[in-house]
Amino acid sequence: MDKSEMDKINGTNPESTDQAPSLASRPDEFEEEESLVTPDALSARIGGFQIYAGSVNWGVFGSMKIVFLKSKLNVLIPCGFLAIFLNYMTQRYGWVFPLSMLGIIPLAERLGFATDWQISCEVGRLLNSAFGNATELIISIHALSRGKLHVVQQCLLGSILSNLLLVLGSAFFSGGLACGKTMQTFSKADAVVNSGLLLMAVMGLLIPAALHYTHSEAQFGKSELALSRFSSCIMLVAYASYLYFQLSNNRRRNEANVYPCMPLIKRRIQDDVDGNDDEVPEISKREAISWIAIFIAWISMLSYYLVDAIDGASKAWNIPVAFISVVLLPVVGNSAGHANAVMFAVKDKLDISLGVAIGSSIQISMFGIPFCVVMGWMMGKPMDLNFHLFETASLLTTVLVVAFLLQDGTSNCVKGLMLFLCYLIVAASFYVHADPNSKASEKPPQN
Template identity: 60%
Template sequence: MGSTEEKTNYLSDEGTPLKSSPVAKNVSHSFDCETGPVRSSPDVTRWWKTNNIRIRPLRSAYIVLVRAKINVLLPFGPLAILLHYLTGKHGWVFFFTLLGIAPLAERLGYATEQLAFYTGPTVGGLLNATFGNATEMIISIYALKSGMIRVVQQSLLGSILSNMLLVLGCAFFTGGIVHHKVQVFNKGSAVVNSGLLLMAVMGTTFPAVLHFTHTELHSGESALSLSRFSSCIMLIAYASYLFFQLKSQQDLYGPLDEVGEDEVEDDSEIYAWEAIGWLAILTVWVSILSGYLVDAIQGASESLNLPVAFISVILLPIVGNAAEHASAIMFAMKDKLDITLGVAIGSSTQISMFVIPFCVVVGWCMGEPMDLNFKLFETATLFITVLVVAFMLQEGTSNYFKGVMLILCYLIVAASFFVHIDPTNDND
């Protein structure tokens, strides 16, 4: 990330802090490369600020598009589009599109993090709820438009499983290995998230049981109506959770180690208007690549001889969770497990209580029968996963062995979906 001085220079080309002191408001300064800050006339200051406006986008582009090592994968996005029109080989198009979306997902998380420095915790939580899982939402909306409801359900389910088992497991493992001790996190926040995840399991279990026990009042319609009603309730519950955690009980359920205001300012590297601009640009580019990715799923399944369920549950979420995976491990290595839990479990909570119900409502508006009936196999997988993770979090501590168990559980889930094929009809 660089030193504090480097971060300050990114934000202030004049060598002065972002927040000017009362004395500095009435004094105009320019910057000389050899002597440092010097007094200047108003005309020189006005020219410098105009010139600064021209230079800032270039420096911001370097920070967002060049400096991060993962950006070496950015050219794979245009390459996938070329392969789509020139060769039509869906396997290669799918693979290169995955590689091209991975850095975009990470950069979306970075831009959201930078913007959250200026908006405060409440708005920052809303931003994380929307842009933190923007990749999954965009891919899901494109799949809904194509009528691929099972791909939407399985990819969102895979994101939850990946965050709870793989991401959290790797974070616990690396944190325990680096620090050689039992790490501690806020137990109250973990319990609240576990409760929301169990509520999401309840929302997906009832439509599945209602449908597969053939006890619907109106066959083929009751489960869909129940799903839409439950989705609205889950969205209300998630909004209440945001208010509860970020506004009402932020002292009780916040991180154990609070970050000071000055430290937050030093961590910000780009201005708020630059972060908003990059969020718009990155979202548009992810939307474009998502269309090609969804179109290539079926062809990739046939050419790679992989079940669509495995591609949707295992491969797609790995790309969407690239940012969460890296961030969770980094914070665990810094012994900041509260942030790690917020990244991994918080993201799972967002998907289960916000993204999935949101997709049901969007499908309702589109006229697509998107529901919470994830079929019995997927519902059982989600239920068992939430129980396992809830037991892991109940003590408020972590170690490398818990990480190993979560990773091994994810390998079992991956192997299960590798040999799982969706039934052709419900009677099967």
């Protein structure tokens, strides 16, 4: 009996034995597919759409559904149209002002949502930084173009005070209650850098005010304005350096980590393995850019009516313009950030809460205020860094209190309650503050 007959009896096939590769020699299917299909090729195949929870966002209607139906705040959007209608039909500014505020709040939240996509880790953070306080800047530019310089100053000041005291205090208090910890911790090094930037911003505002009230200007009215413009340029350079420092550090951290900036699908798989619950952007990059442009234009239109109704609302409600500018206007831009800061603090992600609250304050103080000074310079408006004695003193004490509470890198309910109570004191002080400079701030243009 030959060998072939013996193989047939034993049930073996010599041809199949020779052709079948061993299991060890077979390449892994996933490794082979991963090497053949790159992330860029995969992104090109799906047309730039983002994958979210196993589904793909198809077209304009899907994007509109996500943008307009995913947030409960969108029920306030019709308030903006009602404000425009009342402005032209009745000119009852006591109603136009609150309706404009309510109409802007959901738009500001959706603008933040539209900037929540990432071309890369670094560009994504830069976009979030650039658009984080877009609402306050749009309102300030409208007030600046109307010559309401002190309203601009008080609106930006109120945004800083609201973020440092109300938003941060709420985050500390809520996080301490929800997490059941005696102390929550955060990065002490980042807190020190942020406190230093805030103190630098206070110095930029304090010196022009001191120059004005000590009557030590070389040329009255001109030296103060020239110093403000020079200091604003320096502060913009400092803020640009801060952004570069932050992005460089993030890039180094990403290179040191295993998968911080992975392609979308791999990052989602790894996050599922690690238990991370970070949300994946639900709209494509083109759609995000389009929605950013739409929301900025929409906010700009409503801000026009909002600024125009400030004086009328002050008379109708019998409350000071300073209280409206410092306390009420910041609610428009800070509402979404307030909710996010509290949400992350409840999840024991206090560093993110600090990034929302203190990061917004740094952007307003180191970028927003100098930017408005430069814009006023270009418009021929005498916008300066002299925020007057009462406003500057309020900012200085606020920054000192916050810097003192952040120095140990811990937070608890008591610290949050202290910050919240400090905000109530500041709000009450602006309610009883009779601003002697409200009319003086409407100065004639100077070159």
